[in-house]
Amino acid sequence: MLIGHQPKDFLLAVEGLTVSFDGFKAVNDLSFYVEENEIRVIIGPNGAGKTTVLDLICGKTKATSGAIHFRDKDLTKMKENQIVQAGVGRKFQTPSIYDDLTVFENLEISFPRGRSVFGALTFKRDAIVRDRVEEVAEMIFLKDRLNMSAELLSHGQKQWLEIGMLLIQDPDLLMLDEPVAGMSVSERIKTAELLNTIIKNRSVLVIEHDMKFVEDIAHKVTVLHQGQILSEGSMEKVKNDPKVIEVYLGH
Amino acid sequence: MSDNARLVNRPELLGILALAVLLVVILPLSLDVFRLNLVAKYLTYAFVAVGLVICWGYGGILSLGQGVFFGLGGYCMAMFLKLEASSPENTKIQSTPGIPDFMDWNQITSLPFFWKPFHSLTFTVIAIIAVPAFFAFVIGAAMFKRRVGGTYFAIITQAVAAILTILIVGQQGYTGGINGMTDLRTLNGWDIRPDHAKIVLYFFEVACLFGCIFIAQFIRRSKLGRILVAMRDKEDRVRFSGYSVANFKIFAFCVAAIFAAIGGAMFALQVGFMSPSFVGIVPSIEMVIYTAVGGRLSILGAVYGTLLVNFAKTSFSESFPELWLFGLGGLFIAVVLAFPNGLAGIWSDYVQPQVDKLLRKKSPKNGWTDASVADGAPAE
Numbered sequence: 001m002l003i004g005h006q007p008k009d010f011l012l013a014v015e016g017l018t019v020s021f022d023g024f025k026a027v028n029d030l031s032f033y034v035e036e037n038e039i040r041v042i043i044g045p046n047g048a049g050k051t052t053v054l055d056l057i058c059g060k061t062k063a064t065s066g067a068i069h070f071r072d073k074d075l076t077k078m079k080e081n082q083i084v085q086a087g088v089g090r091k092f093q094t095p096s097i098y099d100d101l102t103v104f105e106n107l108e109i110s111f112p113r114g115r116s117v118f119g120a121l122t123f124k125r126d127a128i129v130r131d132r133v134e135e136v137a138e139m140i141f142l143k144d145r146l147n148m149s150a151e152l153l154s155h156g157q158k159q160w161l162e163i164g165m166l167l168i169q170d171p172d173l174l175m176l177d178e179p180v181a182g183m184s185v186s187e188r189i190k191t192a193e194l195l196n197t198i199i200k201n202r203s204v205l206v207i208e209h210d211m212k213f214v215e216d217i218a219h220k221v222t223v224l225h226q227g228q229i230l231s232e233g234s235m236e237k238v239k240n241d242p243k244v245i246e247v248y249l250g251h
Numbered sequence: 252m253s254d255n256a257r258l259v260n261r262p263e264l265l266g267i268l269a270l271a272v273l274l275v276v277i278l279p280l281s282l283d284v285f286r287l288n289l290v291a292k293y294l295t296y297a298f299v300a301v302g303l304v305i306c307w308g309y310g311g312i313l314s315l316g317q318g319v320f321f322g323l324g325g326y327c328m329a330m331f332l333k334l335e336a337s338s339p340e341n342t343k344i345q346s347t348p349g350i351p352d353f354m355d356w357n358q359i360t361s362l363p364f365f366w367k368p369f370h371s372l373t374f375t376v377i378a379i380i381a382v383p384a385f386f387a388f389v390i391g392a393a394m395f396k397r398r399v400g401g402t403y404f405a406i407i408t409q410a411v412a413a414i415l416t417i418l419i420v421g422q423q424g425y426t427g428g429i430n431g432m433t434d435l436r437t438l439n440g441w442d443i444r445p446d447h448a449k450i451v452l453y454f455f456e457v458a459c460l461f462g463c464i465f466i467a468q469f470i471r472r473s474k475l476g477r478i479l480v481a482m483r484d485k486e487d488r489v490r491f492s493g494y495s496v497a498n499f500k501i502f503a504f505c506v507a508a509i510f511a512a513i514g515g516a517m518f519a520l521q522v523g524f525m526s527p528s529f530v531g532i533v534p535s536i537e538m539v540i541y542t543a544v545g546g547r548l549s550i551l552g553a554v555y556g557t558l559l560v561n562f563a564k565t566s567f568s569e570s571f572p573e574l575w576l577f578g579l580g581g582l583f584i585a586v587v588l589a590f591p592n593g594l595a596g597i598w599s600d601y602v603q604p605q606v607d608k609l610l611r612k613k614s615p616k617n618g619w620t621d622a623s624v625a626d627g628a629p630a631e
Contacts, residue, residue: 122473
């Protein structure tokens with residue numbers, strides 16, 4: 001632990017994080033801190049390394065150097081499933097759901113119980129599971145589609161389903177990669193409303209391009225550019241930062 | 252949805268009953284002992300096919316090396332039977348009596364250490380399960396923890412099948428070489444060669460097969476079965492839902508290996524010998540074809556597929572021995588292209604609706620519509 005860098009109340013502390021792919025540094029000496037119950041939005045031009053940062057936190061990509069502390073755990077040394085069990089949830093950019101299963105089964109698999117091989121064999125679909133699945137299905141507007149095969153859902157519904165799958169995991173840190181991309185206007189409004197209910201009592205890290213949406217939800221914004229932080233602070237501050245206007249918002 | 256909690260729903264129960272009637276009543280009554288023994292031989296492959304439904308159909312792990320596990324199970328059983336057949340009285344003409352004949356021919360003068368425990372039937376039964384499970388675990392752990400999958404995994408399992416064949420053939424003194432272990436006679440003093448023994452073994456085998464079918468059904472119906480389907484579809488999503496994907500794959504692979512090994516052990520008992528020709532690449536691929544023809548998502552379909560392909564093999568290869576392998580290859584390609592879900596797919600798409608229609612006409616109250624549960628059918 002780097003003493004003095006890390007007061008206790010940070011949920012996530014990313015320090016000196018670097019990853020290089022064949023010499024190209026996609027993320028370069030990046031440091032930022034997320035507090036409990038904070039909603040942080042990461043913005044930046046294409047190729048800035050936003051998705052890579054999420055990949056590094058959830059263990060999909062291994063860091064070349066640097067540390068990611070989540071509470072008292074070092075995520076860089078953990079496996080993906082251990083990171084999830086520690087309380088980090090990740091939504092992918094394209095809806096990542098199980099087409100061959102029903103909506104109910106999709107949600108049930110994400111229910112945080114019976115995650116070992118033996119646990120999965122003996123898993124019972126009891127009232128607790130059923131109630132929780134129904135509760136989440138109601139929040140993600142899919143209550144009447146529980147028995148439908150997930151492949152028949154629309155794009156927006158698939159995005160909601162994946163958000164629901166994360167919700168049922170009940171993570172302390174929720175990471176969303178472009179949750180409203182490709183959605184219709186009405187779906188977008190519903191999603192914003194959905195996100196506003198699910199971000200309570202947890203920290204959220206969001207990547208998003210829709211500036212209106214970012215303004216609505218962000219507590220703090222981090223602007224990435226070429227793998228480094230260009231600017232950080234409130235939306236107001238970031239919006240008026242000349243560097244940010246030049247590389248990103250000005251376009 | 253509430254049906255999911257039960258082990259089998261009604262159509263599945265009917266399917267299992269129909270298979271039971273076929274195997275327990277119709278075939279034994281209508282076939283002579285020779286033909287029934289052929290069915291028994293075919294059914295040993297059905298164990299492999301049922302395992303492949305879990306491993307390949309549900310888990311998406313294509314193993315082209317199930318012959319390895321079939322062989323390991325078969326050799327474990329054969330070693331016990333061979334030792335019993337090689338009692339000092341039976342082998343007194345050998346230069347070293349009391350060891351298997353092929354050892355004597357290869358100038359081996361004492362029983363190798365790894366043969367000794369196979370004097371015990373209890374040990375043998377445990378070994379039939381444990382040895383292949385251990386091998387599958389080691390191969391699975393080495394591959395899946397490193398995220399080797401798909402075609403690469405299939406090729407590696409094939410290489411393992413080739414290696415094991417070469418090893419068995421090369422170590423003639425310990426394994427019986429290319430001839431395998433022949434002249435197996437008794438099981439704990441009970442002669443396995445006469446007709447009535449064949450019939451007893453047949454029913455024992457059918458009972459074991461139903462045991463495996465029920466285990467497979469239990470796995471398919473459990474959350475683990477749904478996780479296998481989910482993994483086949485979106486491996487990363489499963490990983491980032493907190494599951495160790497590698498462990499689930501290892502489990503599915505081990506289950507398939509154990510089923511295959513039980514089939515192999517039955518084979519040694521039924522047919523009375525075991526040889527490397529059931530271990531290598533060609534038999535391993537044939538086993539995959541049985542599953543593909545029967546329907547890789549259907550446990551019962553795999554059993555029917557195995558029986559049909561083997562009947563076809565026996566009848567065609569008698570008349571056109573050199574053409575049979577081409578026919579088999581053509582069959583595989585045709586099934587994959589035209590009927591990706593095999594016989595079971597044809598049944599559920601074309602026959603089942605007609606049957607339902609008839610049943611509904613007869614008893615309109617009794618319409619158990621199994622509300623289109625996705626049930627792991629691939630999205631195509």
